[in-house]
Amino acid sequence: MTDVAAPPVTPDLAAAAAALDVGQAVIDSAVGRLAEHGIDANQVLAYDVAHAAAALMCGRGLLDYGSKGDDEGRITAAFIADALADLGAKLFGREAEWGVANDALDNARDFVATYRASDFLASLANTDGPRHLGDDFEMVQDAFRRFAEDKIMPIAEEIHRHNGDIPEEIVTGLAEMGAFGLSIPEEYGGYASGGASDYIAMVVATEELSRGSLGAGGSLITRPEILARALEAGGTEEQKQEWMPKLATAEVMNAVAVTEPDFGSDVAGVKVTATQTDGGWLLNGVKTWCTYGARADVLMVLARTDTDRSVGHRGLSMFIVPKERGDGHGFELTQENDSGGGKMEGRPIDTIGYRGMHSYEVAIENWFVPADNLIGLDGGEGRGFYYQMAGFENGRLQTAARAVGVMQAALEAARDYANNRVVFGENIAEYQLTQAKLARMAVIIQGARQYSYEVAKLMAKGEGAMEASMVKAYVCKAAEWVTREAMQIHGGMGYAEEYTVSRLFVDARVLSIFEGADEVLCVKVIARQLVGRHNADK
Incomplete structure (x- = not known):
C-alpha cells in the first residue's frame, strides 16, 4: 500500500489548474465525438459529458477564490480533486467511447490522490471558507438571513407538514424589503441598475431565503423573474410601464x-x-x-x-x-x-x-x-x-442559488446533530467518516456558491447562458447528495419529520426537475452548446 503524502498547508493552485487541463482535454475529446457522431445517438455520453464539464467549469471558476487564503486554497483543491475523480468514474471502462486513451487522466492522478486523501478531507470538516462578498452584499446577506430566521424558519415545518399556504405577512414583509424588485429595472420601480450587482444580490438573497425554506422563502422572490425578463425581451414600453412596477411591489404576483x-x-x-x-x-x-x-x-x-x-x-x-x-x-x-x-x-x-x-x-x-x-x-x-427562454436563463441561475441555500441548511443541521450525538462513547463528529462527509459537503457548497457569483457576473454582461445551465445542472444534482448525507448523519432521526433535514431532502429532489429537467438540460441544452462551441473553434 502506497502512503499518500500530506498535502501542503497552502495548496499548489498551478497544479490544480494543470489537473483541470488534463480533465478538460478528456471533455474536449468527448465533445468532438459528439460533434462527429451526433448527440441524440449518444445520449448517455452527452449526459455524462455535460455533468463532468459543469463540475470542471465550477472548479476552474474557483481558482481565483483559492488564491485568497489558505482555507480558500484547500477548499479549491478538494473541489477540483473531487470533480476529477467523478470524471474518472464516468470514464473508466468507456475510454473508447470518450475518444481517449486508457491513461488519459494519469497526469492528474497525483493531484487527486493528494487532495482526496481521507485525512485531508477530514481536516476540512469545519472549514466553510469566507464568501468574500463586498460590504453591500454582506448587508444584503444579513438582512435576508435575519428575515429567514425570524419569519420563515419558525413556520417552515408547519407549512411543509400540513401542506399549508405561505402567510401573507411573508409576502408583504419581503415586498417591504424590496425583494420582488431585485430583478426589476430602476426605471420601472425596481432596484436593478443593470450591473453585476443586480445579479449577485439576487443570488445572495435567494440563497439566504432558501436556507430558511425552499418553498416558503427562496422560491417566493423568484416569482417576478421570468415574466420581468420576458417583458424586457419583447414587451412594449406601455406593457413594461403597466406591469413591472406592480411586480416590483408585489401588487401583482x-x-x-x-x-x-x-x-x-x-x-x-x-x-x-x-x-x-x-x-x-x-x-x-x-x-x-x-x-x-x-x-x-x-x-x-x-x-x-x-x-x-x-x-x-x-x-x-x-x-x-x-x-x-x-x-x-x-x-x-x-x-x-x-x-x-x-x-x-x-x-x-x-x-x-x-x-x-x-x-x-x-x-x-x-x-x-x-x-x-x-x-x-x-x-x-x-x-x-424566445421570451420564455429569456426568462428561463436567469431562472436557472436562481435555481442554483436556491440549491445552495438548501445545501447550507442541510450542512448546518448535520454539523449540529453530529456534535450532539454520541455513539460508542464518542460524538459522531469525531469520527473520520463523518468528518469526511461534512468536509465534502462544505467544499461542494462553497464551490457552487462561488461559481454562482461568477455566472452572475457573466450574465450581467449579456453572456453566460451556457454557464447558467451548467451551474444549475451541477448544483441541483449535488444538492441531492448533500441533503441525503445530512439525513444519513442523523441516522434514524433523519427519517423523522420532526427534524428539518427530512424536509430539506425532499425539497432538494425537485431542483433537478424544474427550470429544465436534468436530462433535457444536459442533452438538449448543455451538450448542444458544448458542441456548438467546439464547431466554432475548429
Whole structure:
C-alpha cells in the first residue's frame, strides 16, 4: 500500500489548474465525438459529458477564490480533486467511447490522490471558507438571513407538514424589503441598475431565503423573474410601464403556465390555443405544474396562436393572463365574456416536498385575455418561445442559488446533530467518516456558491447562458447528495419529520426537475452548446 503524502498547508493552485487541463482535454475529446457522431445517438455520453464539464467549469471558476487564503486554497483543491475523480468514474471502462486513451487522466492522478486523501478531507470538516462578498452584499446577506430566521424558519415545518399556504405577512414583509424588485429595472420601480450587482444580490438573497425554506422563502422572490425578463425581451414600453412596477411591489404576483400534461421541457409541442376575438384572445387548453397558480394575480401563459403545428415553436405567443386569487387547495374561477363566459379551474398536485407554493393543473376554457396583454402586441405574435427562454436563463441561475441555500441548511443541521450525538462513547463528529462527509459537503457548497457569483457576473454582461445551465445542472444534482448525507448523519432521526433535514431532502429532489429537467438540460441544452462551441473553434 502506497502512503499518500500530506498535502501542503497552502495548496499548489498551478497544479490544480494543470489537473483541470488534463480533465478538460478528456471533455474536449468527448465533445468532438459528439460533434462527429451526433448527440441524440449518444445520449448517455452527452449526459455524462455535460455533468463532468459543469463540475470542471465550477472548479476552474474557483481558482481565483483559492488564491485568497489558505482555507480558500484547500477548499479549491478538494473541489477540483473531487470533480476529477467523478470524471474518472464516468470514464473508466468507456475510454473508447470518450475518444481517449486508457491513461488519459494519469497526469492528474497525483493531484487527486493528494487532495482526496481521507485525512485531508477530514481536516476540512469545519472549514466553510469566507464568501468574500463586498460590504453591500454582506448587508444584503444579513438582512435576508435575519428575515429567514425570524419569519420563515419558525413556520417552515408547519407549512411543509400540513401542506399549508405561505402567510401573507411573508409576502408583504419581503415586498417591504424590496425583494420582488431585485430583478426589476430602476426605471420601472425596481432596484436593478443593470450591473453585476443586480445579479449577485439576487443570488445572495435567494440563497439566504432558501436556507430558511425552499418553498416558503427562496422560491417566493423568484416569482417576478421570468415574466420581468420576458417583458424586457419583447414587451412594449406601455406593457413594461403597466406591469413591472406592480411586480416590483408585489401588487401583482405572477405564476408561469408553460408546461402541459403531454409536453414538459418540449415546449414546441404546446397545445393550449389562443384564438383571436373582438378586443383580444380566447384561451383554451390545460397547463400543468403551474406553481403558485392559485395565489397569483396573473399567469404568464405560453399559447399557440398559429394553428399550423408544423411551425413548432414559431407558432407560440406569450400572454399575461389576469385572474382572481384562488384558494391554495384548488380553485374555480369564471368570467363573463362575449363567448358566454370563461372558466379556469386549478387542481392541486400533491407533492412530497416543495410545499407552500402549491402546483396546479389548470384547465382553461374560453378565458378572455385583452389584446394589450399579448407580450409585444402584434410584433410579439409567434415570439413567445424566445421570451420564455429569456426568462428561463436567469431562472436557472436562481435555481442554483436556491440549491445552495438548501445545501447550507442541510450542512448546518448535520454539523449540529453530529456534535450532539454520541455513539460508542464518542460524538459522531469525531469520527473520520463523518468528518469526511461534512468536509465534502462544505467544499461542494462553497464551490457552487462561488461559481454562482461568477455566472452572475457573466450574465450581467449579456453572456453566460451556457454557464447558467451548467451551474444549475451541477448544483441541483449535488444538492441531492448533500441533503441525503445530512439525513444519513442523523441516522434514524433523519427519517423523522420532526427534524428539518427530512424536509430539506425532499425539497432538494425537485431542483433537478424544474427550470429544465436534468436530462433535457444536459442533452438538449448543455451538450448542444458544448458542441456548438467546439464547431466554432475548429
